[in-house]
Amino acid sequence: MNRPPVLDFVVVGGGIVGLATAHELLQQVPGASVALVEKEDRLAAHQSGHNSGVIHAGVYYEPGSLKARLSHAGLQQTLAFCQKNAVVHQQCGKLILAVTPAEVAPLEVLHARALANGAAVRWLVGPEIQALEPNVVGVAGLLVAATGIVDYVGMCHALARQITLAGGEIKLNTPVQALREGPAHVALDTPQGTLHARQVIVCGGLQADRLLRASGITPDFAIVPFRGDYFRLPATHNQIVKHLIYPVPDPRLPFLGIHLTRLFDGGVSVGPSAMLALSREDYRQHAFDWRDAWAAARYAGTWRLLARYPGAGLRELGCALSQRRYLRAVQRYCPSLTQADLLPCVPGIRAQAVSPSGHLIHDFLLKQTTRMLHVCNAPSPAATAALPIAAEIVTRLLGAQHTPSARAASPLNSSK
Template structure:
């Protein structure tokens, strides 16, 4: 049986940031990262918009607000230190009707509370900044940026190995047992013993928590984020990230235009209830995942409370023209031919038994374990501070 001081389950960006921080704070400590896939960053980290968020949306005082603001700066500093390309391109949150203008005003007030650099932009100035974008008004966030988070992940993995840590990929966890002296983790390749266990399992977070004996009253529900990308002929269509004004009742930010560090411009994501936690092709179905959702009352309560929204998202998924309508609210020059296929992502959204969509990061602790039960966007932006937070709890 291999023995370690610290064990981290999950080699997404949060798990890797945690392991890296543990090695930084405890030089010489034995640290192992266990990952079911054959490489790092294969799920949420590798299937997102690549945005370095500023933190304007999040409830003041929440973990999201605090850690995202710290993460925006920490991510840029990490990238600069390790020669990872990023671009502080800025973001425009575009209001297209009077109700959205009022919500923009509320967001601007929240930006002041959260300490986010932000200024109001008129409709005329918006068109000057982005000729292909129209709206009544907008908020401009100059510090929002873009990066390839997969590159951040591979860099973190290399630093972990260089510091004496171990990365075990292709090992699925099948058992977790906590005892007075430590935690035993059974995998498909053997058994690991550790003094402290950190579980950063994303789409499988609730299952591993229950496997470890926690009484968890939430379930991870997968929401497919379906993307398109613009053709090469639309290169430079926008210079900045273009976002709609979000619905404050929902944890999703809506369909947006995102320049990427590779030079593409993506359009999306949608938010369609998924039938497979790790099924990225369209119409993927996993019977185990479907059964777990069908028997969890919170899923039915979410569905009942969001029938109209759910039908709209399904329609956008099935009919490209309806998806295009969402985009043309603020980018009227786009056509159906501009929407080219692009890989989907899957968001791990924690849902309470009462049907509550959990907005903030959720971390549960026992004597020797820490479980990250909800780490949706902006977890990639906030990963380095989240890792620091978890490492402090582990110590």
């Protein structure tokens, strides 16, 4: 009987993190057999193709965290990759605005954080803001000149081209149903048959907890989906701002607030909101999926999270139910916008890992066994940081391969 071939690496998930990982593997281990499997009929079908398209500069994140370190590196690496591979991008800069005196102190905290993270920022006062951006208002602002915008779907396709050129294989329409780790390899069951690989990297985004469970591992978190509704301004407003305009965010939450984003096609978007979603991967208005809704409802962490942030929850619910409330959130810093300016736009759904105690897991989270590495939490700015996240994954994997005894098979080695 013919034995099935055992690949060196299989990557699960054709979002930007999975693609960057397959790309990095082929760079670090030339000649390795690498396959990337994606359940949808296209790449970047979920978060990587439904986001704000911002290359972040590492302002917000806890100094010393993986997020801070990898987003700082990600900015430069993303720009370099896009230049080399002709992916549309632009370094237009961003302005974070304190609209009221009460928001100045939290903006000062962000200022200190940005400096600690090595991000170049400039403090602006009211008249300087007016001179720079006549259509927005604020009593103080933080200018982050390095922030940019990019076509992340274009970047995913550029990564895919590089993977194929280097000998890797991309299999679309291939959902992974179960992963079985043995002493010599991992077996991945798909409707098209079973794949075998010496090492498996799972980058499943909104399905991260389910893929952990499908590997026989009980997750110590759950993915709670947060829907982000966007609007697009009419083309007559394409020049309304020169920079990306952000409010001061609630520091307890990983969401950055409804912002004005310049798009790489010349337009301007407004959003996203951050409302608990009842479907993980359905972008229609009022989308509802029984399995996803039930998973969120029976998870104690969801209810503890809602109890922890009742104000934020109600604010987001207000924005979800009332376009007027949504508009008011933007009018605080861009008063000339009207309801007629909010044109429909495709939403995004964030994968956010939440602990059983209802804490949002802010940092990137990777969990590793002898032959598998699961990316459990890769929220924003994981698109910015995808290339350094991939380098981090490959370093951990190759370390594991070379010193197998250093890693216990199970329970999982987990680290941020």
